[in-house]
Amino acid sequence: MxxxxxxxxxxxxxxxxxxxxxxxxxxxxxxxxxxxxxxxxxxxxxxxxxxxxxxxxxxxxxxxxxxxxxxxxxxxxxxxxxxxxxxxxxxxxxxxxxxxxxxxxxxxxxxxxxxxxxxxxxxxxxxxxxxxxxxxxxxxxxxxxxxxxxxxxxxxxxxxxxxxxxxxxxxxxxxxxxxxxxSSRSFGVALSACSTPAKGGPTFALPDGELELGVGIHGEPGRERRPMMTSREIADFSVDAVLEDLRPTNPVLLLVGGAGATPLLELYGFAAEVHRVLAERGVPVLRSLVGNYVTSLDMAGCAVTLCQADEELLRLWxxxxxxxxxxxxx
Amino acid sequence: MxxxxxxxxxxxxxxxxxxxxxxxxxxxxxxxxxxxxxxxxxxxxxxxxxxxxxxxxxxxxxxxxxxxxxxxxxxxxxxxxxxxxxxxxxxxxxxxxxxxxxxxxxxxxxxxxxxxxxxxxxxxxxxxxxxxxxxxxxxxxxxxxxxxxxxxxxxxxxxxxxxxxxxxxxxxxxxxxxxxxxSSRSFGVALSACSTPAKGGPTFALPDGELELGVGIHGEPGRERRPMMTSREIADFSVDAVLEDLRPTNPVLLLVGGAGATPLLELYGFAAEVHRVLAERGVPVLRSLVGNYVTSLDMAGCAVTLCQADEELLRLWxxxxxxxxxxxxx
CATH class of the missing domain: 3.40.50.10440 (Dihydroxyacetone kinase; domain 1)
Incomplete structure (x- = not known):
């Protein structure tokens, strides 16, 4: 512990x-x-x-x-x-x-x-x-x-x-x-499980070298588990999962969120890949925020949240x- | 990895x-x-x-x-x-x-x-x-x-x-x-080692359940290694290490820094203990900042930095x- x-x-x-x-x-x-x-x-x-x-x-x-x-x-x-x-x-x-x-x-x-x-x-x-x-x-x-x-x-x-x-x-x-x-959708990925103080250890088993695609912020199961992917692949998968559901007609606000234990150096690298995918899909980004805002204790991982914003939402943001x-x- | x-x-x-x-x-x-x-x-x-x-x-x-x-x-x-x-x-x-x-x-x-x-x-x-x-x-x-x-x-x-x-x-x-x-002094503690991308694993060995008192931000050895301590004990040790050297005559600016992978929930609990020790030692805190600002990739741990500040330094802060x-x- x-x-x-x-x-x-x-x-x-x-x-x-x-x-x-x-x-x-x-x-x-x-x-x-x-x-x-x-x-x-x-x-x-x-x-x-x-x-x-x-x-x-x-x-x-x-x-x-x-x-x-x-x-x-x-x-x-x-x-x-x-x-x-x-x-x-x-x-x-x-x-x-x-x-x-x-x-x-x-x-x-x-x-x-x-x-x-x-x-x-x-x-x-x-x-x-x-x-x-x-x-x-x-x-x-x-x-x-x-x-x-x-x-x-x-x-x-x-x-x-x-x-x-x-x-x-x-x-x-x-x-x-x-x-x-x-107007908002999210998709999260775990590279490690999180540990709660009460349990004193991981709340679920995620072997080193595997990741959970679509994990919840309490470590709930996602869509599937795969062998480790690159930042580029994770960005492709996550952004497409969000876009398939959101189908934005307006430009978006972007949150590239850390799960807690992923270094900011890695999160910014991931943010670069997220921006790349969004550009490839023709989705303009109005504002972006990178960091640990909605976390899962010491989980390593990341999440993409998009919020499509009209002028009024952007002004309020x-x-x-x-x-x-x-x-x-x- | x-x-x-x-x-x-x-x-x-x-x-x-x-x-x-x-x-x-x-x-x-x-x-x-x-x-x-x-x-x-x-x-x-x-x-x-x-x-x-x-x-x-x-x-x-x-x-x-x-x-x-x-x-x-x-x-x-x-x-x-x-x-x-x-x-x-x-x-x-x-x-x-x-x-x-x-x-x-x-x-x-x-x-x-x-x-x-x-x-x-x-x-x-x-x-x-x-x-x-x-x-x-x-x-x-x-x-x-x-x-x-x-x-x-x-x-x-x-x-x-x-x-x-x-x-x-x-x-x-x-x-x-x-x-x-x-006017500033720091002391850091590691609860886990950090891993660099080039190495693909921990840069030093810190067995689970031990901590490194006085660790450097690249995982350099500190003063001593001990079995796990409570947040209260770590705060006592860290703040006293800083105060013995700084001997402040002015009130201080305080940074309670995370090493990277320690959850904010834990850092705030540690901040409470740091404030307690400083109050016990009669050192008034002018401003405090809690979070990941000077990190060591995915290291779990914390550091205390004090900067004693006159009116001009406080104004500039x-x-x-x-x-x-x-x-x-x-």
Missing amino acids: RMLINVPDTVVADALRGMAATHPELTVDVEGRVIVRRDAPVAGKVALVSGGGSGHEPLHGGFVGTGMLDAACPGEVFTSPVPDQMVKAAAAVDSGQGVLFVVKNYTGDVLNFDMAMELAEDEGVRVAKVLVDDDVAVTDSTHTAGRRGTGATLFVEKIAGAAAEEGAPLERVEAIARQVNA DAPVRTPALRWGL | RMLINVPDTVVADALRGMAATHPELTVDVEGRVIVRRDAPVAGKVALVSGGGSGHEPLHGGFVGTGMLDAACPGEVFTSPVPDQMVKAAAAVDSGQGVLFVVKNYTGDVLNFDMAMELAEDEGVRVAKVLVDDDVAVTDSTHTAGRRGTGATLFVEKIAGAAAEEGAPLERVEAIARQVNA DAPVRTPALRWGL
Whole structure:
């Protein structure tokens, strides 16, 4: 076991203490497991709340701040947060303009956010929700009915967050979030399994020299397993998987995401191949982001997420943002 | 081998192609291996040029941009760039106000930057240089006379870069860079070895369940090897190693750096422990940064860098910066 931890039981609480110490612009309730932007509730603004199992950092806590999320609820590693966290988060950030829940499509998350939605509405908070289900690898998966939610979460949170920051009403923020999800697709590849602190070792077996095409962000099985491929081949396979499903008519925003343990040197090399395939397929890239944003602990691997963007989505993507993990213009 | 590459020989060129495609605000000479901010040379501004072996990304290419470096020269993995690259970079960014070379203290880098300094001066470019040697783990090391240069490089490049952006003359930018290096110390710990593409496997043997205290960023031996320690114990050991040498009288800027493969969830937990030790030792923290900034490919591990800062260094740290890896205010 090569983990930088105290004991498995305190991993999430320890990380929250670290977030609190590192980011004075956030309010971190370590006990209650809620991360809130310090100036919340922001008068007149629709609030965005997301959350999910820990282990995908910087998602979601690293996306809390001006122009993105108002609050995030981290669950235990690879485990949904509980409705209490979400209700507490909604109450902390609602300015009276309502709250949008951004929910990745995993059974536990969906159930718990639905329950939290009812509870929050009982307390007088108006709540809408958007389900993120961008992963084209498989329909239905371990703990998922329908597609899994992965990299598009970043696009949904950034773009809908910008709309909320500008003062758009709840219905509009929700509609934009749905448009972003509907315009986005992802495909991920694992070069190694990830290890959870509780298990103390790999969560699935992936022999050295093999890769899992279409892996989920918790190590869920993908489409197929193959002997090691080159960066060029992986880019061809991943981009084509996304394009076959998305069939974009607009240019795209591109996320070349690392799974966690793949060096940035390799990710940039992979990004070059992704740009090459997209150029060959005639898909113009408006903006691209390379790095570890929606991760799977210490998994080695990569993912391609495309979001086709009209002028309005591009404008909202470019709008200022200030969070621990994504920041520009502020 | 779990690498996302084509062939080992093209890893650096592939990554540079990816940088070029991802960051239109940079000019990337893939053949010549130089990354330059697109608006260089900036009239009236002293230019900063750094470089070193690849494998430590985002250092240095990810720090090129407004308020930080004007150019970076990436060598092969863990191998110094050659003088030609540095001379070409200096010529590309010099506005007539001179160039500061930021050099990490490794024998190859020092020799090559010294040679480049002579060559550039022959071509009429005024060049100063600052040596970064912040790693307190050992004096002299593999390929190093004196201390190794590690995390402080980020502080030197950011703070001296801000001074240059404000229009400070070469002598002043050089003096600030020296002050930052003299005010900074680092200590790193490996939980696993790193693998280079050329070798295709680990560069040194670190049995599972052991760690290397004081490891170098190329996997150089540190002070001692011990059985696995907790995050709390590693923080105690690392911070005390830094403080024994630095003995700060001013509050500090803190970098909690990941070696590459350690999940952000674990790094934030480690950051909590680092903040705890610093509080116990009575050292106030002005700013802190947690993440992968000065890495060692796929090494698992962490490092603590402190830079004691007076009001002027803090002001320059807070000044706007816009680079791929560090960005605020722009």
